[in-house]
Amino acid sequence: MNQPVAAVSVTQSLQNLMNTVFNAIPKILLFLVILVIGWLVARVLMQAVATLLRKLKFDNFAQRGVVGQALGKSNYDASGLIAKCCCGVPLGPRLSSESPTTCWDVILSR
Secondary structure, eight states: OOOOOOOOHHHHHHHHHHHHHHHHHHHHHHHHHHHHHHHHHHHHHHHHHHHHHHHHTHHHHHSSHHHHHHHHSSSOOHHHHHHHHHHHHBSOOOOOSOOOOOOHHHHHHH
C-alpha cells in the first residue's frame, strides 16, 4: 500500500518539454522564412501591377466615371487600389471572424 497513485518524473517531464521546444524551432524558422519571402513577392507583384496600370493611364480612365468621384474622397488612386486587390493586401483591421479583410474577401463574398 506504499505505492504512489501517480509516479511523476520531473526530470523526464522537463526533458520532454525541451525536446518538444527544440524540435519546433526549425519549423518556426521555416515558417518565418516562407512568410517573409511571400510578403516580398506580394510587394514586388503589387508594385509591378501598379506601375503597369499607371503606364496604361488607368487612373485617367477611372477618373471619368463614378469611380473617380469615389476615389477622389479617399487616399487611394485607382491603380494602387487595383494593385492591392490583386495581391490580397489587407484593407484594415479584422473586426470579427466573418468580416472581410482583403479585396478578394469582399469580391468573393458576393
